Amino acid sequence: MRLLIALLSGALFGAGLLVSGMTNPAKVQGWLDIFGNWDPTLAFVLGGAIIPMAIAWRVARRMPCSVSGAALPGPAPRHIDRPLVIGSALFGLGWGIAGLCPGPALASLGFGGASIWIFGASMLAGVFLNAALKGKS
């Protein structure tokens, strides 16, 4: 069951990214371009996504474990540390430059052509760079 649900939520996530316009880098840059020709529509994407998820967190609080029997995530950690802030800053820069974040980049691999594969391969290199840096410290 867990694998089937993973497949279904991956597919629904991908379709949602496509429908919402998140896989369109020009639209994402328009949303971040507050000093230029600002396009506020992506605020509706985050707003729309938060509604079902806020309900899900409330439901989850009353459940002893998930439907599949796997443990539910514990309370959210509250510590604000340097990796969180520096990592989010680096991510934001990349997001603004290419108009792509990880979900939409992956969702575009099948149809986005060479540019998406260049971005995806670089993203994977970034993942390994982080693993290497972590291994050293």
Next chain:
Amino acid sequence: MEWDWVRGLLGGLMIGGAAALYLLVNGRIMGASGIFGGALDGSAQGAERRERLVFLAGLILFPAIIVWLGVAEASKPVTTTAGLIAAGLLVGLGTRMANGCTSGHGVCGISRLALRGLVATAVYLVFGVLGVLIARALEWSL
């Protein structure tokens, strides 16, 4: 433009629905960077890794089928090859360092008012605005 809002809201509800399904049935937080990174850098093993790989298969194949059927259009890149490489490295490194991206910290974090999610989102939004300006200044924009 008004049609875009409806699409945004509908797509958002689908994204949130997918995250709700993954949480309530599988007990997992749907974060794209964690699922991708964990599946490929060796930090997830066995059943956990398989769950991630299957999620990625759905995420990659289903939108491709939709575009192939002609229901939605593929979009064009906005930056040069140099921009794509720099941005990809920054996104891969940054999201793994911060342990989350727009889906994990944004959608899943904010929806339970997680302090880390709120801080991460505020930071990547500000630096995202800066990224657009940098791409333009470096003439990386197409």
